[in-house]
Amino acid sequence: MTDVIRRRPRQADVAALAGVSQATVSTALGTSPARASLSAGTLERVALAARTLGYVPDPVARRLAAQSTDLLGVYTFTDAFPVEVRDSYYPFLVGIERSAARLGYDLLLFTGTSSSRGGEAVQKVRLADGCLFLGRHVPEEQLQQLLDAGYPVVYVGRRTELGGRLSYVGADYVAGAAQVVDHLAGLGHTALLYVRGTDDAVASADREEGFWRAVAAAGLRGQVQRAYASSIDARALQSWRASGVTAVVTEENDANDLLAALLAAARDADVAVPQDMSLAVLGECGGLEPAPRVTGFALPRQQMGEDAAALLVDLVTGRRTGTVQELLVPSLLVGETTGPPPPA
Amino acid sequence: MTDVIRRRPRQADVAALAGVSQATVSTALGTSPARASLSAGTLERVALAARTLGYVPDPVARRLAAQSTDLLGVYTFTDAFPVEVRDSYYPFLVGIERSAARLGYDLLLFTGTSSSRGGEAVQKVRLADGCLFLGRHVPEEQLQQLLDAGYPVVYVGRRTELGGRLSYVGADYVAGAAQVVDHLAGLGHTALLYVRGTDDAVASADREEGFWRAVAAAGLRGQVQRAYASSIDARALQSWRASGVTAVVTEENDANDLLAALLAAARDADVAVPQDMSLAVLGECGGLEPAPRVTGFALPRQQMGEDAAALLVDLVTGRRTGTVQELLVPSLLVGETTGPPPPA
DNA sequence: CTGAAAGCGCTTACAG
DNA sequence: CTGAAAGCGCTTACAG
Structure with missing residues (x-):
């Protein structure tokens, strides 16, 4: 009897167990149209084998081959979680997480350090299918590269840089x-x-x-x-x-x-x-x-986050294309500092 | 004259321009020890060619080949960003982000939906080099699989499940x-x-x-x-x-x-x-x-987050191995509800 | 000192 | 209906 497989199972392992080819496992487990033309028996055997081995696709390999990871990047130019609440990104993140979860995406949060490692670091966002940017800073050259490559980018907050080519969800x-x-x-x-x-x-x-x-x-x-x-x-x-x-x-x-x-x-x-x-x-x-x-x-911070993430997903999936700019209307806060003018 | 290359340049393009092989570009641009044995001239030509073409390594390919993503997973069993502040993970996240940033890791945040998609979803964390878990829930079977595969896992909060094999940073x-x-x-x-x-x-x-x-x-x-x-x-x-x-x-x-x-x-x-x-x-x-x-x-929530992330990195890099359990001492909060006992 | 080759784990035409 | 093959863009022994 052979050794128990210790490394995580890959499609080849599933294929061996199910008695099919690795490529068939890929289509059986995937969502491509080709899947429809597999026999019910094959589908079943592959599913069983995958379950037995605890197979989980490697998202990195998937991304390299298929160019998609189901990940949304979130790039902030300061800590994403500042201790001072004042200009915290928290409400934006709440909205972003909501949308992402609803649409089946996970979040790739780039941390301060990686961000501050200079311009090159921005390119790391390509690990995700698209990226949200928060903060006043706009690294034009880096973003230009991303846009030129057709990489989906959405700013949270209105941005007029790059000749108006940046997509955003901002406040009006x-x-x-x-x-x-x-x-x-x-x-x-x-x-x-x-x-x-x-x-x-x-x-x-x-x-x-x-x-x-x-x-x-x-x-x-x-x-x-x-x-x-x-x-x-x-x-x-x-x-x-x-x-x-x-x-x-x-x-x-x-x-x-x-x-x-x-x-x-x-x-x-x-x-x-x-x-x-x-x-x-x-x-x-x-x-x-x-x-x-x-x-x-x-x-409407949370709504801005939600809309921005939803827009990014649309851009990623191609449901929308090009530059999309959206403004959300703030809500009036009536405080104690306004009243009728003094009698004349 | 050939067409201008519109797609983003890859190492092969740089290699062609510099007159070296693709593998040489990889070592020249990378940080492996092999780099030391390249001639100054080669290094220079490669660097020049890379700059000329605006070459930026593809993070996905790099990950697939090098078997590491420099990503720390963060898996929560409810929204990571709850609107009610009461049992918010925020302070933990602040600490986690700090450590991650300091140690050069980005964060992969698994969203509620992906988490609730059933047990299988937990395996998605493998995209990251290791994963932090927050929340009371402990999906034993799934975690067992991760542990068996030698995948680094750290809980934020003390956990006694799985026969005490779970690493954690908890409160004493x-x-x-x-x-x-x-x-x-x-x-x-x-x-x-x-x-x-x-x-x-x-x-x-x-x-x-x-x-x-x-x-x-x-x-x-x-x-x-x-x-x-x-x-x-x-x-x-x-x-x-x-x-x-x-x-x-x-x-x-x-x-x-x-x-x-x-x-x-x-x-x-x-x-x-x-x-x-x-x-x-x-x-x-x-x-x-x-x-x-x-x-x-x-x-000490923030500290727990920091320590947990730091521990995870140690586990990922092999600086520490096996099960590591750490308890942090809380701090006394003296309020208005305690005083000397009434006279007898 | 550098190149040829294999391989990371997938997806996707394509052939049969 | 399924398999063989190429390829995604890198890293890393290994040979010379």
């Missing part, structure tokens, strides 16, 4: 900004000031555009001011009031320092929020201590 | 229980009651053992009572007091309903905690609304 900041402005208009405000940061990020421009559109649509007076957090003080606030401004809208930024500066200035100037002046942020007021419930809008 | 409940008892002894308590649930989970037995050991070591009087949450009421509490018990210790369980019942009973019986009686839990008091700061102990 224009719509989010409009919701906030409409909320203020509904309360009776007519003169709004928008304070944005001094950089030119895409999201910033989008928010400003949303501000202007909604202001125009609602027939309000609006003005925009670029500011550093350090330049916002009690005097500035008072001069805005004097000029008739009843609501100040600001941009969400990294540490929300613009928002923090506005709150501090209101305190210093003895301006009651929202009785004397309303305050809103185009985004979420996270990261502040203590956390005031500031009016703003929330990104 | 015995030590945790002892910490709580010692804390009470230090406060002056001499008569303790331990209320545990009616099931026989390993963790429950460990906690009870820790209770008894610490009670004995501190020279206290102790008693253990098994109870359903529904059987704990004001009368029970009062009879315990009458018998001289000054501190009640309970087990952490799924919904912490034992703890909740004790808190409710104290309220009903008009027993002030901790003035009249101290209360502690062998674990964390999560899941209760409102959340009282109950004395207990916290598992």
